[in-house]
Amino acid sequence: MMTVMRGIVHKYKRANIDTDVIIPGPYLKIHDHKELAKHAMEGLDPQFPFKVAQGDFLVTGSNFGCGSSREHAPIALSHAGIKAILSPSFARIFYRNAVDGGYLLPIEVEEATVDKISDKDEVEIDIKQNKINNLTRNESYTMKPFPELIAKIVEAGGLMNYKV
Amino acid sequence: MTITEKILARASYKPKVVPGDVVFTRIDKVMMHDVSGPGVIKVFNEWEKKGKRFERIWDPDRVWVTEDHFVPAADIVSSQNIIALSNWTKRYGIKRHYKYGLGQYGICHTLSHEEALVLPGEVYVGGDSHTNTTGALGAFSAGLGHTDIAYVLMNGKIWFKVPETMMFNLMGTKPDYIMAKDIILKIIGDVGTDGANYKTMQFSGETIKQLGMDERLTLTNMTTEAGAKNGIIEPDIITDAYLRKRTNTPYFPVIGDPDARFSEVYTYEIDKLEPTVAKPFSPGNVSAVRELQGTEIDKAYIGSCTGAKLQDLRLAAKLLKGKKVKIRTEVLPAAQSIYIEAIREGIVNTFLDAGAVVGPPTCGACCGAHMGVLGKSEICVSTTNRNFPGRMGHVESQTYLASPIVVAASALTGKITDPRDLVN
Numbered sequence: 165m166m167t168v169m170r171g172i173v174h175k176y177k178r179a180n181i182d183t184d185v186i187i188p189g190p191y192l193k194i195h196d197h198k199e200l201a202k203h204a205m206e207g208l209d210p211q212f213p214f215k216v217a218q219g220d221f222l223v224t225g226s227n228f229g230c231g232s233s234r235e236h237a238p239i240a241l242s243h244a245g246i247k248a249i250l251s252p253s254f255a256r257i258f259y260r261n262a263v264d265g266g267y268l269l270p271i272e273v274e275e276a277t278v279d280k281i282s283d284k285d286e287v288e289i290d291i292k293q294n295k296i297n298n299l300t301r302n303e304s305y306t307m308k309p310f311p312e313l314i315a316k317i318v319e320a321g322g323l324m325n326y327k328v
Numbered sequence: 329m330t331i332t333e334k335i336l337a338r339a340s341y342k343p344k345v346v347p348g349d350v351v352f353t354r355i356d357k358v359m360m361h362d363v364s365g366p367g368v369i370k371v372f373n374e375w376e377k378k379g380k381r382f383e384r385i386w387d388p389d390r391v392w393v394t395e396d397h398f399v400p401a402a403d404i405v406s407s408q409n410i411i412a413l414s415n416w417t418k419r420y421g422i423k424r425h426y427k428y429g430l431g432q433y434g435i436c437h438t439l440s441h442e443e444a445l446v447l448p449g450e451v452y453v454g455g456d457s458h459t460n461t462t463g464a465l466g467a468f469s470a471g472l473g474h475t476d477i478a479y480v481l482m483n484g485k486i487w488f489k490v491p492e493t494m495m496f497n498l499m500g501t502k503p504d505y506i507m508a509k510d511i512i513l514k515i516i517g518d519v520g521t522d523g524a525n526y527k528t529m530q531f532s533g534e535t536i537k538q539l540g541m542d543e544r545l546t547l548t549n550m551t552t553e554a555g556a557k558n559g560i561i562e563p564d565i566i567t568d569a570y571l572r573k574r575t576n577t578p579y580f581p582v583i584g585d586p587d588a589r590f591s592e593v594y595t596y597e598i599d600k601l602e603p604t605v606a607k608p609f610s611p612g613n614v615s616a617v618r619e620l621q622g623t624e625i626d627k628a629y630i631g632s633c634t635g636a637k638l639q640d641l642r643l644a645a646k647l648l649k650g651k652k653v654k655i656r657t658e659v660l661p662a663a664q665s666i667y668i669e670a671i672r673e674g675i676v677n678t679f680l681d682a683g684a685v686v687g688p689p690t691c692g693a694c695c696g697a698h699m700g701v702l703g704k705s706e707i708c709v710s711t712t713n714r715n716f717p718g719r720m721g722h723v724e725s726q727t728y729l730a731s732p733i734v735v736a737a738s739a740l741t742g743k744i745t746d747p748r749d750l751v752n
C-alpha cells in the first residue's frame with residue numbers, strides 16, 4: 165500500500181449512499197470484478213465508471229455504504245478506479261469489507277472537510293502524516309488516523325495477508 | 329458486562345472486555361448463501377492460484393449454506409453459481425446445504441432460527457447483513473463480507489471491535505394490530521439509519537416478555553437498518569421453549585450483569601404506539617399510517633426474512649380471511665417449513681381465496697432480483713426491511729415498509745390503510 169496517493173476527486177455530497185445505489189441487487193450474481201465495475205454507482209450516476217480514472221478518490225456525505233454486506237460494493241468502486249473514500253462516517257460492514265479485502269481506503273474526515281473539497285479537485289492523501297492536501301485549492305486538512313489494527317491490515321494489503 | 333460483552337469476552341478467552349477493545353474472537357457458527365458463497369469460493373480460488381492448498385476448511389460441521397437470493401434460478405448465471413456452490417460444499421464436506429427443491433430450504437436468516445442452527449451464547453457470523461436477526465436467540469450474530477467469511481472458514485476466528493450497547497426498554501402491553509415491525513420502524517425513525525453505527529442494539533422490558541420469538545426476530549432483523557453491529561435479546565423461557573421444539577443440543581446461555589453499562593438507554597411506551605410505516609427511500613423515513621391514509625399503491629408484498637415468518641403470515645391471513653384483495657398481492661413464506669405449516673393451518677388457502685398469489689420461499693423481490701421486480705412508476709407496500717432507491721426494482725419505484733397486518737389491510741383497499749379502520 166502506497167502511503168502517499170494522488171488523484172482527482174469525484175464528489176457526491178449526499179449522506180447515506182447505500183449499497184443498493186453503489187451496486188444494485190440484480191448484479192449480485194456477478195462475481196467478475198471488471199464486470200461489476202461497469203455498474204459502480206449505477207443507482208446514483210450511471211456515467212460514474214466513465215468519469216473515474218485509476219487512483220481517483222470519492223468524497224461523500226456521512227454513513228457511506230449503509231445497507232447490505234455485499235462485498236460487491238467496495239469491489240465495484242475499487243475496480244472502477246477509486247482508491248480512497250473521504251467521508252465523515254462509514255457503515256460498518258462496508259468499512260471492514262473495504263479494509264479486510266484490501267480494495268480501497270475508507271478515510272474519516274470532518275464534515276467541514278467534505279464541504280471544502282469540490283468535484284474535480286486534485287488531492288493528495290498522506291496516510292503516514294494523516295494529512296490531505298488539496299492541490300487545486302492549496303489547502304490542507306487532517307484525516308482521522310486509522311485505529312491500530314486497521315492500520316496494520318491496511319499495511320498488509322488486506323486481512324488475508326495479515327499475520328495475527 | 330452486557331450480554332454482548334460477555335459473549336465476546338468468553339469467545340476471545342478474556343476475563344473482561346470493554347467497548348473499544350479489539351479482539352480476535354473464536355467463531356461458533358458460519359453461514360453463507362448463493363451471493364456471498366461464490367465470493368468466498370473466489371477468495372479460496374485466488375489463494376490456490378497463488379500456490380496455497382486448502383485440503384480442508386476449519387470446521388465443516390459449523391458451517392451451513394443456503395440458496396435464497398436467486399432461487400428458483402433466475403437465469404443461467406444464477407444456476408451456474410448454485411452449481412459451483414454445490415460442488416464446493418461437497419468438496420469440503422459441508423453437510424448442511426439447504427437446496428431449493430430438496431426438502432427444507434429457505435432464506436438464510438430464517439433457517440438459522442427455524443432449524444435452531446444458532447444457540448444462545450454463541451458467536452455467529454454470516455455472509456449477509458441481516459445476520460443480526462439471530463441475535464433474538466441470545467447469540468452474538470453479525471454480518472460480514474465474503475473475504476471475512478473466507479478468513480473464518482480458514483482460521484475459525486475473526487477480529488471484532490467490542491461495541492457499545494444501546495439499551496431499548498420496551499414498556500407496556502402491545503396493543504392489537506401493532507407488531508414488532510411498528511416498534512422497530514419507530515425506533516429507527518428516532519435514532520436514524522446511522523444511529524447505531526458500530527453499536528449493539530439490545531431490547532428488554534416487559535413488552536419483550538410478551539413477544540413470541542417470531543416477533544423478537546423482526547426487532548433484531550432490522551437493527552441492521554440503524555447501522556448496528558448486532559441486535560440482541562437476553563434468552564428466557566420463550567427462547568428455551570422455542571429451541572426445545574427444534575433441538576436437543578445443550579447450550580450455555582449468557583445474560584448481562586446487573587451493573588452492565590449502556591451507552592444510551594431509551595424507553596418506549598409500546599401501549600401508545602400507532603401503526604407505523606417507513607416511506608421511500610429510507611427505513612428511517614417513518615410516519616404514522618394514519619398520516620398517509622389514502623396513498624395509492626400497486627402491489628402488496630408479504631415476504632422476506634423480516635416479514636414472512638409463521639406469525640407474520642398468520643396475522644396477515646387473519647385480516648384477509650373472507651375478503652378480497654384490491655391490488656396485486658404476493659406472499660412468499662420465508663422457509664419451506666413455514667410454507668408447510670401455513671398450508672396445514674389453512675393460511676395459504678386464506679391467501680389464495682383472497683386473490684393473492686403464494687410463491688416459493690426466496691429472497692426474490694425483496695432485493696429486486698427477480699420474482700416480481702417493480703417497474704418505474706410502481707408503488708409497493710412491503711413487509712421487507714429496506715426501501716432504498718432501486719431496492720425492489722426500478723430506481724424510481726417506491727416502497728413503503730410496514731407490518732404484515734398493515735400490508736394486508738392495504739392490500740384490501742389498494743391504499744395505505746390503518747388496519748384498525750377496517751375492523752371498526
Ligand code: SF4
Nearest residue numbers: 435632633691694695
Ligand atoms: S429476504 Fe431480503 S433482507 Fe432477507 S436475506 Fe433475503 S434479500 Fe436480504
